[in-house]
Amino acid sequence: MSFIDGIFYLDLLGTLVFAITGLLAAVRKQLDLFGALVLATVTAVGGGTIRDLILDTPVFWTQQVIYLYVILFASVFTYIYIRFFTFPNKLLLWLDALGLAVFTVIGAQKALDFGLAVPVVVLMGVMTGVLGGIIRDVLAGEVPLIFRKEIYATASVLGAIVYVIALEWFAVMEWAAIVAIGLVFLLRVWAIHAKASLPTFGNPNQSGQ
Amino acid sequence: MSFIDGIFYLDLLGTLVFAITGLLAAVRKQLDLFGALVLATVTAVGGGTIRDLILDTPVFWTQQVIYLYVILFASVFTYIYIRFFTFPNKLLLWLDALGLAVFTVIGAQKALDFGLAVPVVVLMGVMTGVLGGIIRDVLAGEVPLIFRKEIYATASVLGAIVYVIALEWFAVMEWAAIVAIGLVFLLRVWAIHAKASLPTFGNPNQSGQ
């Protein structure tokens, strides 16, 4: 299995996991089957879709239908599974951390392919990683979890920055990807276990605008 | 009147109806005139806009200004009308069902024009049909109605699938369109009258992610 294949399978795994989180959000909101499918789909492909639109490149899932099949499979599987069993929350969070890590690096690399400047590359990586989850939470009528959760966007931002630096340093995409994916994953896993979070802003009574 | 003309006029009718539902949502939220115009516009063109962005084809209302005039007319008309009269809710729901049906088929056909795979075609049809209403509800600060409502996304999904199959079968666009539009419309009308709905997911206490 080549490295590119490895990234591809990790990408599918990330898609699968994000689709499941979308479906579980739908469960909490008691949405019906197709509402849940919509939520699973936007969660899984939302970030990558906006990335591709901004890069003006064909949206990935219109070219590779397997992503939609993965979402359909994940949704139907989860739909049946949760009638009998409960997902181990910890496993889900770990897989979600892996998805966030992979999506961030894939997004950053795609922006690099277009020769964009470093701040744009970092933003593209972060957007690919987090926008799907933001859309999921907005559609489900909640303040996006990412805005509150321990070191989530932060892990993605640091991962994208480290990826760009490591790529400069090693000049080998494989190593840079492994370092960056590992960093995001470990940061998230550590944050989940330590319930670590960045301090929120002080002075919440400031009411500008 | 040719068939293509027929689809075009149905499309304008769908735009008109969706604009009215956006304006009425604005009424419920006591938005001012221009806030209401914004809501009417995104409801009417939101789905088609995202479809065209993903297909990387010129966004339809930038090329055919009549859509914007229809929205403006619908908004001003409704604005005046509701000061004196009340919309018959049933009529509105029937017209909305027709709009959903037409938008679904138009979205699916446009994706077929680009030679995309069947799952992508179905998703494009559904997105064209339902995204405008989702955006309307999110902007108005409500959990999108589609996620709760009897057989709404479901009708759109089935309509898009049936359109693709019927097109294969009949090899005549007109017939396929009539069958699919009829199916979505009748499903919705039946659902409205029977208050039918798909069962929601069980196990709402599952709290993954």
Place this chain on the structure above:
Amino acid sequence: MSFIDGIFYLDLLGTLVFAITGLLAAVRKQLDLFGALVLATVTAVGGGTIRDLILDTPVFWTQQVIYLYVILFASVFTYIYIRFFTFPNKLLLWLDALGLAVFTVIGAQKALDFGLAVPVVVLMGVMTGVLGGIIRDVLAGEVPLIFRKEIYATASVLGAIVYVIALEWFAVMEWAAIVAIGLVFLLRVWAIHAKASLPTFGNPNQSGQ
């Protein structure tokens, strides 16, 4: 300093101010640092991004990184500043009015560059001016302020219309821009001071759709 330079600096000022309003919304919601950065970024570039996607032209901040640096600077500055001081609300509202005015005219002019019809030009101007703030409010879990606030969308709509007319009249972009920016700015400042607002729709009990 040429006129084009002047517009460019006003655009950066608008970006700066909108980023600050996004960050202050994050403060009110007690978001963490990177959640706040996301909110500041979408507020500042959201409208222009959607405009560029619809026009199918490269998204401006992928080509000119300075916009992202301005947002980063504004966010970090505000983050530190509000720990010690309070923003004078009036100044913020005035600057926001200037940002709205500049963004509206820039959006309208960009649509004119693509030879689009007048209603499309007006809609593009308004979208550039107001969509960033709408996304900010939706992500922060609030009904968009624009939908309630005194003469906000209205000022943008009138500004875009006046810009198109003035351009026809004067045939000089500079004068048309000054007239339109001045109009939006003064309308907003007047509305802020007079707490003026358009009447909302009557008959809020109408519950169509």
